[in-house]
Amino acid sequence: MEKKPKIRITVTDRRGKQGCHRGHHVGEVFDFDEDRGRICPMAMHCAFPYIDILRYGGKIPGQAEGTAEFCCSDADTIMVFRAEIVREKTDAE
Incomplete structure (x- = not known):
């Protein structure tokens, strides 16, 4: 089974x-899997559909590939x- 990409x-x-x-501020960065308890529940509610689209190979119209x-x-x-x-770096990179 393929590992889900990190978000x-x-x-x-x-x-x-x-x-x-x-208390969130511009520039704050989170790991979706590791920091769920730190991210506002209202933001997480909105994030879930986009995360699923990205993780399962979809693309958001009008947005760069791999972003939402x-x-x-x-x-x-x-x-x-x-x-x-x-994107995880490989030994070849």
């Missing part, structure tokens, strides 16, 4: 007048995230 999630933007209720940009569902402060497949 990195990066906070790329904040839109709205307030700060993130969970999405935002959380907080109407007061919209945090924008980028999920991307982490």
Whole structure:
């Protein structure tokens, strides 16, 4: 069975007048599998469909291959995230 690729999630933007209720900030980086408890539940709820698409070989229309940009569902402060497949380096690289 093929191993699922690692996914990195990066906070790329904040839109709205307030700060993130969970305390996230632009530039923060997470490992999807290792840091689930650190990422806001509203953001994770929005992230799951995109993560599945990336992990199982799909592509998000209009976005670079291996990436998905999405935002959380907080109407007061919209945090924008980028999920991307982490390519593991091989011995040949």
